[in-house]
Amino acid sequence: MAQVEKFSYDNAIVRKFTYATIVFGVVGILVGLIAALQLVFPSLNLGIPETTFGRIRPLHTNAAIFAFVGNGIFMGVYYSLQRLLKTRMYSKFLSEFHFWGWQAIILAAAITLPLGITSAKEYAELEWPIDIAIALVWVAFGVNMFGTILKRREQHLYVAIWFYIATWVTVTVLHIGNNLELPVSLWKSYPVFAGVQDALIQWWYGHNAVAFFLTTPYLGLMYYYLPKAANRPVYSYKLSIIHFWALIFIYIWAGPHHLLYTSLPDWAQSLGTVFSIMLIAPSWGGMLNGLLTLRGAWDRVRQDPVLKFMVVAVTAYGMATFEGPMLSIKSVNAISHYTDWTIGHVHIGTLGWNGFLTFGILYWLLPRLFNTKLHSQKLANAHFWIGTLGILFYAIPLYWAGWTQSLMWKQFTPDGFLQYGNFLETVTQIIPMYALRALGGTLYVVGYFVMIYNLVKTIQAGSFIGDEEAEAPPASTWAVHTGKEHWHRWIERRPVQMLIAATIAILIGGIVEIFPMAMIDDQVPKIESVTPYTPLELEGRDIYIREGCLGCHSQMVRPFRSETERYGEYSKSGEFIYDRPFLWGSKRTGPDLHRVGGKYPDSWHYNHMLDPETTSPGSIMPPYPWLLRDELNTGNTAAKIRALQTLGTPYPEGYDQIAVDDLQKQAKIVADNLRKDGIDDDKLEEKEIVALIAYLQKLGTDIKPAPQAGN
Amino acid sequence: MRNKTLKLIPAALLLLLSSANAWGQAAGEAGATPYFYDNMLSYGMLALAAVVFIATLTALYNLLNIMVKVQQIRIYQEQGIEAYQEEVSKPKESIFQRLYKRMTSVVPVEKEEDILFDHEYDGIRELDNVLPPWWVAMFYVTIAFGVVYYTYYHFTGAGPSSAEEYKMEMERAEKAVQAYLATQANQVDETNVELLTDEQAIAAGKAIYEGKGTCFTCHGMFGEGGIGPNMTDPYWIHGGGIKDLFKTVKYGVPEKGMISWKDQLKPVEMQQVSSYILSLQGTNPPNPKEPQGELYQQVDNAAPADTSSTEVSEQKGDAIGMSE
Structure with a gap:
């Protein structure tokens, strides 16, 4: 040696x-x-x-x-x-x-x-x-x-x-x-x-x-x-x-x-x-x-x-x-x-x-x-x-x-109400x-x-040693192993085999x-009433993603009495087939939003984003005034529609050409709704908030049962 | 000693069998009552079964010990008295020490030279200690748990799915709520609700209005309106009687943004807040929203002719006078 x-x-x-x-x-x-x-x-x-x-x-x-x-x-x-x-x-x-x-x-x-x-x-x-x-x-x-x-x-x-x-x-x-x-x-x-x-x-x-x-x-x-x-x-x-x-x-x-x-x-x-x-x-x-x-x-x-x-x-x-x-x-x-x-x-x-x-x-x-x-x-x-x-x-x-x-979320009164x-x-x-x-x-x-x-x-x-001197016998001196040894020693001499074994x-x-989930269609039972997002809702969804709303809000109502009572019908896998990416979230610092669609008027959301404390006193959600101020960028809307078509969302052929028109039409409806409730802004339909509201109002409504009463 | 133990075993087995039989009976009875585990009798049976089980294990252990001893005596008879004396002179360990040794099966630090591998990596040596037996046991238990769990829920069909669990939970809750309500006085609903005028009820209604009902966010702190309509004027979109109001609060008008409160407010709370809202009639708060809906006139045909409804009519009269 x-x-x-x-x-x-x-x-x-x-x-x-x-x-x-x-x-x-x-x-x-x-x-x-x-x-x-x-x-x-x-x-x-x-x-x-x-x-x-x-x-x-x-x-x-x-x-x-x-x-x-x-x-x-x-x-x-x-x-x-x-x-x-x-x-x-x-x-x-x-x-x-x-x-x-x-x-x-x-x-x-x-x-x-x-x-x-x-x-x-x-x-x-x-x-x-x-x-x-x-x-x-x-x-x-x-x-x-x-x-x-x-x-x-x-x-x-x-x-x-x-x-x-x-x-x-x-x-x-x-x-x-x-x-x-x-x-x-x-x-x-x-x-x-x-x-x-x-x-x-x-x-x-x-x-x-x-x-x-x-x-x-x-x-x-x-x-x-x-x-x-x-x-x-x-x-x-x-x-x-x-x-x-x-x-x-x-x-x-x-x-x-x-x-x-x-x-x-x-x-x-x-x-x-x-x-x-x-x-x-x-x-x-x-x-x-x-x-x-x-x-x-x-x-x-x-x-x-x-x-x-x-x-x-x-x-x-x-x-x-x-x-x-x-x-x-x-x-x-x-x-x-x-x-x-x-x-x-x-x-x-x-x-x-x-x-x-x-x-x-x-x-x-x-x-x-x-x-x-x-x-x-x-x-x-x-x-x-x-x-x-x-x-x-x-x-x-x-x-x-x-x-x-968690205990507070689940607590019911004896007469069947959430405490x-x-x-x-x-x-x-x-x-x-x-x-x-x-x-x-x-x-x-x-x-x-x-x-x-x-x-x-x-x-x-x-004082720093950049190159630390060392010495060792070269690989040519390695012993040939033929005798009795632990079985695992074999693979310890063979890094490539170890890499392959670890990979397997x-x-x-x-x-x-993953394969059954991705390949077999009936893993996700289809729901006929579920529709793709409109261009405005899609843009709203991308704002939701941009602002990181999913850091505090889940979109997944679990099958518990305490959740269906609070939020509505529990979430079904077929409702998410157009969700790219999925936005189920992992933490509820605020309430779940999967069934928030139609729960509040458009103006409620407008005011809530302007200052959450006006609609929810004591809320720790920050205000989002920039959504009310900034104009919605529709420059990528057509490209987004095309990308989603490629991935399989069933927008009609050529829909990307008219997507922005559709978007503006829907924005006008939301904006008019807001004006009716006294919100004054002559460029309302061009603002980001309108898209976000449209998205929130769509959430969970695909399978929402008709309201029980009201005229 | 040995004979005694041997006799014990069949006796214990018999006991075990009979207790299992009793268990079966208890389970049969349990079909009638919803909560088997509430049955104290079954707890007793369970405890008895546990005692018998432990007794059986002890007996078996003793039997095994005796067999070992008999074998040892044979060995000493062959090897002579020296071997026996040597054995006796060894220090005795407590059961816990033995258990610990058996569960860790660790080579003491002083003797680790014997199990030190001769390879080293940058000075790091490795010992050839065996896998701690308790760790191996835990691994096997968790694997067994995995197999049993998955079989129970997905291969036998015995375990409920998430959706079935939910259904069961809802049924159980429904029963419990019905049982509770049966013990309570008549419930308030939109067919029998009456206007409350006592100070306490109005104060409670005000607290709901400004608190957990969050009514003020849309209807203004003083009922002057905002996102929602003004509630201090005599014009109402969905009717201005206590029954109308109760119904609007209870079911909401979702298409116009008024949410349904029936899952968040109790009936009596909805009665209180509706009564409070009607008490705001004619208060003329600052910044009122313009009137919406129709001028509401008290329809007397269905309303009970009690004093409270008269008061409302009078208030209304004033309000109309003012707004004109």
């Missing part, structure tokens, strides 16, 4: 991603804090469209997931991959392209989302040009990673790398699958699938964005950084194998648990439930392997802030992955869904698991990149306690708010909880700034669920 090769690790790219992680962490959390405060003080949007809740909520989620955690993944992977494979990154160019490409995408997101350019799909809001850019950069990352794997000096792939591989292939599949859309213009597209199918694909994506962007890559990071920081052997190799394969195979099936009691067929809902329950053990396998690796090092956990952060992170992961399956049981979901319980749940995962693991890694990594010691253990400990308190103050009030509101018939009562009740949650978020931000100070001081004290594992669940 005298043969040893000298080479160096590329730390410069790690440093770049590290800085990006730190910066976008601040951005993501601060935008979240602003959104949280807006739920207490709606006027904090300052009356500006771009800073209104509906538009900055996707900015927050995208910044936290793809900018903060995304850069965190790349930071962790670029550092660990080189060392686990005993080689330098495959291509300097691809590393740089990956880094700058990803930051450019983040910049594009930060510009387009506040402008209301969105495809309305949660965690996949970015429009098609950016989607293509994401695909390119992601492929560059994959090529760079696989190039590195192929020129490795380490014969076997360590468990962290299995997770990196599964992450890469699954995110690729999900991103492409959920962004199949037909462009109308540079910044507008309609998805290929409509209604129920679109919903199923979106939550197949959405759930697995959590699984394969927030979970599997971070498990990979845990498997590298936790044993390194604790200086302990990994508890069980066998557990790594079983929980890895079980996790990636089962995770992909669980998406429909986001659609329990919706119009999705029952068979698909139940698959979501049972696979979520089966997910407990594989998820806990990761937690156990993390926590049990610390056996014999618990005395150090008391001292070392890095280990403290990691312990809380892994524990939060265990809590969230137990709670998730519980929330997937239909009777629990009937209580939790659409409430803040869900928000509390995901933030245990993001603030606890992703946040704290990132902090632990940062405190461990930066001193090593800069060949120095952490500036202050004391400050790191302070950060740990402030952050932990922040998580508690964030989550507990939201759990409380979720339970309170809280006015939705607003159930909102004003929990505003104090929202205030406490914002306090928790503030604590978390304060802790974060303490960390930044500590890390900056560390960086200043050290993650494709099965998606295929079984």
Whole structure:
């Protein structure tokens, strides 16, 4: 074994991603804090469209997931991959392209989302040009990673790398699958699938964005950084194998648990439930392997802030992955869904698991990149306690708010009336909880700034090593394995086979669920009375999407007495066949809107948008005066009609030519209605509000029974 | 000891069978009552069955222990007294310690060198600990749950679909509401509603008007009108009597934007708010909306000739006088 090769690790790219992680962490959390405060003080949007809740909520989620955690993944992977494979990154160019490409995408997101350019799909809001850019950069990352794997000096792939591989292939599949859309213009597209199918694909994506962007890559990071920081052997190799394969195979099936009691067929809902329950053990396998690796090092956990952060992170992961399956049981979901319980749940995962693991890694990594010691253990400990308190103050009030509101929604009086018939009562009740949650978020931000100070001081004290020298025996010295060994060692020597096996594992669940839904027509029973949107309604719908109304309003009445009593007949899958994209939403900060059509006069909506407090005193919905002021852009209406025709919406041949005329005719009717009620504006029919009103008045009316009385 | 245990088993089995029989009977009776689990008797049976079940398990466990011991005695007889003494001198563990050991089956930290793999990745070593048995058990249980759940709901047809669940919920609620209403006094509806004039009722009506009814958003804080018509003048689109008003509030006039309140206000609340609205007649608030509909005249044929309706007529008279 005298043969040893000298080479160096590329730390410069790690440093770049590290800085990006730190910066976008601040951005993501601060935008979240602003959104949280807006739920207490709606006027904090300052009356500006771009800073209104509906538009900055996707900015927050995208910044936290793809900018903060995304850069965190790349930071962790670029550092660990080189060392686990005993080689330098495959291509300097691809590393740089990956880094700058990803930051450019983040910049594009930060510009387009506040402008209301969105495809309305949660965690996949970015429009098609950016989607293509994401695909390119992601492929560059994959090529760079696989190039590195192929020129490795380490014969076997360590468990962290299995997770990196599964992450890469699954995110690729999900991103492409959920962004199949037909462009109308540079910044507008309609998805290929409509209604129920679109919903199923979106939550197949959405759930697995959590699984394969927030979970599997971070498990990979845990498997590298936790044993390194604790200086302990990994508890069980066998557990790594079983929980890895079980996790990636089962995770992909669980998406429909986001659609329990919706119009999705029952068979698909139940698959979501049972696979979520089966997910407990594989998820806990990761937690156990993390926590049990610390056996014999618990005395150090008391001292070392890095280990403290990691312990809380892994524990939060265990809590969230137990709670998730519980929330997937239909009777629990009937209580939790659409409430803040869900928000509390995901933030245990993001603030606890992703946040704290990132902090632990940062405190461990930066001193090593800069060949120095952490500036202050004391400050790191302070950060740990402030952050932990922040998580508690964030989550507990939201759990409380979720339970309170859900119980209020469902409460009937003995004579059969809703106890809280006015939705607003159930909102004003929990505003104090929202205030406490914002306090928790503030604590978390304060802790974060303490960390930044500590890390900056560390960086200043050290000197950066751009190329870290290393040496290892070359691949030519690899042993030939013929004797007895664990069966899994075979695939650990074969990255391509591992990639193929992982791909098969993650494709099965998606295929079984999505293909029948997309291919078999009677999965969605047809309703004859359901008609496509008129051009005006369509434009109104696109305004609804632009303003992010779906961030607070669902369009899905579930088959519960408390919902049909409050909103009207429960939603049927056949009602959504022209919905591109579907707009079922996932949270009710305001009431469901699927049956709002015809419930109020046009002028009510006009006044409500001008100032929600005039029609709903105490409402936390912000005013939308710009809808009353801005003129509706009909420049794309014909193109939109053509795109929808291509996708299968049955507008008559050549309808795009007369669509704008139709639009103006309908706008005139709405405007006249408004004038009758004393609303004075001579250009009323040209305003955006008219389109939005037309859309809202259409909602849910296709199957609405005739009014019972009235003359 | 051994004989005793052996005798216990058939006895326990017999008990178990008889309790299952009793369970069956209880279930049969339950068909008559809607809530089987409300039946205390069935709880008793359930508890008894549980006790018997546990007793049976204990007996079986004892039996197994005895068989093991018998086997051990045979081994000691072959190996001699030393083997027995060695066994006895070993420290005894409590049942929980043994259970813990069995469920985690972990190799102690001091002995982990024995199970350390010789491969390492950037200094990271791996141990060959087995899968924690409790974790494996949990995995199997969840898989079994999945199979049973899916079979129950989708292959046997026994589990209700979401739509069937909804139907059942609605039927149950309907029954409960009817049962409750049967205990209440006569309900107010548009055929028998009467005008309320007492201060309390008017105040309650005002609270609804300005509160959860949100009437003021369309009809103005003082009934002067806005999106909706003026309600202080004697002109009415859908009739100005208490019965007309009650009906308008109850069913709404959806095509004109007046929503139906019957699902959000109780009958007595609709009576109160209608009465309050009529009490606004002739109050002449600022910024009134122009009159809409027809001049309403009290039709006496159906109305009960009580004092309240006379008062309304008088108020109306004043109002007409003023508007002219």
